Amino acid sequence: MNVRPLTDFPSGSRGRVQRLLGGRMLSQRLAGLGLTVGAMVEVLQNYGRGPLIVSVRDTRIALGRGQADKVLVEPRDG
Amino acid sequence: MQKHDACERPSGGRQGTRGARGGPAEERAVTLALAGQPNVGKSTVFNRLTGLSQHVGNWPGKTVEQKTGECSFQGKRIRLVDLPGTYSLTANSEEERIARDYILRERPDVVIALLNASALERNLYLVAELLLLDRPIVVGLNMVDVAEAQGITVEAEVLSAALRLPVVPLVASKNEGLSELLAVAVDLARHPDRFAPPKPSIREAHRPVLKAIEEALAGHLPEPYLPAYVATKLLEGDGELSRMVQEKAPEAWQRIHPILMAHEDAYLDIAGGRYEWIARMARAALTRPKAGIVTVTDRIDRVATHPLWGVGLLFVILAATFWLTYSIATPMVNLLDHWIAGELAPWAGELLANTPQWLSGFVTNGLIGGAGMVITFLPILLVFFALLGFLEDVGYMARMAYVMDRFMHRLGLHGKSFMPLFLGFGCNIPAVLGTRIIEDRRSRLLTLLLVPLVPCTARLSVVAFLAPVFFPRTAAWVMTALVGGNLLLLVLLGALLNRFAFKGHRGAFIMEMPLYHAPNLRTIGLFVWNNMQGFLRKAGTVIVAVSAVVWALSAYPGPGMNHSLLADFGRWLVPFGRWMGLGDWRLLVSLLTSFIAKENSVATLGVLFGAGDNRTGLGHLVAAAMTPQAALAFLAVQMTFLPCVSTVAAIQQEAGWRWAFVSILLLLALSILAGIVVFRLGGFLC
Numbered sequence: 001m002n003v004r005p006l007t008d009f010p011s012g013s014r015g016r017v018q019r020l021l022g023g024r025m026l027s028q029r030l031a032g033l034g035l036t037v038g039a040m041v042e043v044l045q046n047y048g049r050g051p052l053i054v055s056v057r058d059t060r061i062a063l064g065r066g067q068a069d070k071v072l073v074e075p076r077d078g
Numbered sequence: 079m080q081k082h083d084a085c086e087r088p089s090g091g092r093q094g095t096r097g098a099r100g101g102p103a104e105e106r107a108v109t110l111a112l113a114g115q116p117n118v119g120k121s122t123v124f125n126r127l128t129g130l131s132q133h134v135g136n137w138p139g140k141t142v143e144q145k146t147g148e149c150s151f152q153g154k155r156i157r158l159v160d161l162p163g164t165y166s167l168t169a170n171s172e173e174e175r176i177a178r179d180y181i182l183r184e185r186p187d188v189v190i191a192l193l194n195a196s197a198l199e200r201n202l203y204l205v206a207e208l209l210l211l212d213r214p215i216v217v218g219l220n221m222v223d224v225a226e227a228q229g230i231t232v233e234a235e236v237l238s239a240a241l242r243l244p245v246v247p248l249v250a251s252k253n254e255g256l257s258e259l260l261a262v263a264v265d266l267a268r269h270p271d272r273f274a275p276p277k278p279s280i281r282e283a284h285r286p287v288l289k290a291i292e293e294a295l296a297g298h299l300p301e302p303y304l305p306a307y308v309a310t311k312l313l314e315g316d317g318e319l320s321r322m323v324q325e326k327a328p329e330a331w332q333r334i335h336p337i338l339m340a341h342e343d344a345y346l347d348i349a350g351g352r353y354e355w356i357a358r359m360a361r362a363a364l365t366r367p368k369a370g371i372v373t374v375t376d377r378i379d380r381v382a383t384h385p386l387w388g389v390g391l392l393f394v395i396l397a398a399t400f401w402l403t404y405s406i407a408t409p410m411v412n413l414l415d416h417w418i419a420g421e422l423a424p425w426a427g428e429l430l431a432n433t434p435q436w437l438s439g440f441v442t443n444g445l446i447g448g449a450g451m452v453i454t455f456l457p458i459l460l461v462f463f464a465l466l467g468f469l470e471d472v473g474y475m476a477r478m479a480y481v482m483d484r485f486m487h488r489l490g491l492h493g494k495s496f497m498p499l500f501l502g503f504g505c506n507i508p509a510v511l512g513t514r515i516i517e518d519r520r521s522r523l524l525t526l527l528l529v530p531l532v533p534c535t536a537r538l539s540v541v542a543f544l545a546p547v548f549f550p551r552t553a554a555w556v557m558t559a560l561v562g563g564n565l566l567l568l569v570l571l572g573a574l575l576n577r578f579a580f581k582g583h584r585g586a587f588i589m590e591m592p593l594y595h596a597p598n599l600r601t602i603g604l605f606v607w608n609n610m611q612g613f614l615r616k617a618g619t620v621i622v623a624v625s626a627v628v629w630a631l632s633a634y635p636g637p638g639m640n641h642s643l644l645a646d647f648g649r650w651l652v653p654f655g656r657w658m659g660l661g662d663w664r665l666l667v668s669l670l671t672s673f674i675a676k677e678n679s680v681a682t683l684g685v686l687f688g689a690g691d692n693r694t695g696l697g698h699l700v701a702a703a704m705t706p707q708a709a710l711a712f713l714a715v716q717m718t719f720l721p722c723v724s725t726v727a728a729i730q731q732e733a734g735w736r737w738a739f740v741s742i743l744l745l746l747a748l749s750i751l752a753g754i755v756v757f758r759l760g761g762f763l764c
Contacts, residue, residue, distance in 0.1 A: 028166065029586070056200065058196060060375075064586060
């Protein structure tokens, strides 16, 4: 499987969350915002620097790069 | 007090149940707790229902805001408690702990769970957690209109049938559905026995484990904890409840601990399992657009969150905010100032002409002087908060934080710290209170320490008065340099504190970017009202009290301020003042009185230089007493001197005495340093 951190995904790409690194606190905060293992994410904005904006379960979330690095995603089309 | 639409409006179909009233249980007020994630329009609903009858305070012993309010519905008294907006109830933050402890311990009659229909599944996550707490729940499905604009429809009856919970569709901003919501909630409060929805199930794989923990807990837990709830939370790794069980049920813990160790990663599965349950609940009710549609939010964000255009837009908005604040508020400030200093104070003086001198002095100078100061600031704060409330309500604030995140990283902070710092330009007190949005303590403390370096309207007004008299031709440049200097100092201090005192630690930046929507005047109005109330309560009491004390210090033993205790202290400080070229004790006393309120500086100079209320004359007298280089140093010290008493009081309230003192010492050291540096550098320039 071609699983990569969310920071590697360009604007407009999509994928399915496969793993969450970074421990319980971070995972639980992300879960509250809808970002869990198995969720589809779309990267709305990733300029290669600065925080990302992703869309997951109809919610837009701003994610610092440090946090986005801990979200491992498998690319999906469409 | 204002009456409220939802409470006033009779709701036809419910009349029949009124006959059942009259028992003792019916006499007491119904308590409704309002729960919901952030950005669901919770404050709009709360404001609609309670209006100005709401009380804003803090949760006991906490620095989290608590709002309660009352209204009556069909002759029944209703007490509404606004729980902190939280995405979940994991107890990883103080807000989450407060929300769940309130429901567990205070046992409100009904919990109203507000959902944002445009992000239904994520919002149901909180409902899945609320269901574990075993209180009757009514779902308020809000922002149905916003969802429809996104092409999303939610069928309330279908959702209600799946969850087996009452679901009431709402458009709170247009006051639609609120009386139905109250009717259903009150009805449920009367018949709690009718409430028996299925609990969210967890994944097959963990059910036996959960059961084992539940059995170990049964009979060992103190009130009001339920085994099913505590077991789930333990499996999720909840620190607070783990400690509780260790303390209150040590034998049970002996059995549970090894199970938990073997299932350390269960928290991931439980969160995932909740969303699977949610997907099943929402499947039939939720219709999404097939292809993604380009929404208004997408279009605005192309500019507003762009790394380049976004920053440009931010600066335009900031500049416009300041320009509007000052151009709208200045005429009002002048009017109030004229009225208080020119009419009220002389009138009070005449009225008290025959009383002892200390009394008339105390009233005209101490009381009216202090309170007047507070009042003349109200227009600036009013306009500033109205503009901020607008930016917050339409959804722009989150973009501001997003755009500034990269920059704030250099200070060891993230984007969320930008908002309180920006508030600081209006007044440092709300800025200190505003740091509450920052989740982790270190980032919050660092932001608290930086806030006083943001020049507030009061500091700016003093410098704006003095700069033109000291430097008639270059005043604008001097002002710009001073403000720029403060911000530079803020950046440097942030970077240094982050590096050495806070060891480069930085909290996670995770933030929802809400959809843009039309502003709601009522919400903005209440935002302004709550912030002004906070300022008035703090500043009103502290400033008036302390200005009375300082007035006494400056009047005794007399005669006049020249022969007062304060003057003696100022004279004693002269050797230190010389470091900064401030060898005149009157300047030092003026700085000292700015500790009460920044704008005191000018009034004190007026008294000490014997210029009275003649401000132009005063300027020339002060300017004549100083070299330009000392004048520049004086302004620099003024810009960085101690935070005012009210700000210190606010910091103490938020972070404790220790950090309030750290803040005072830090600013004192910085202002002396700034004075010395500017004075020495000025020697080369002038």
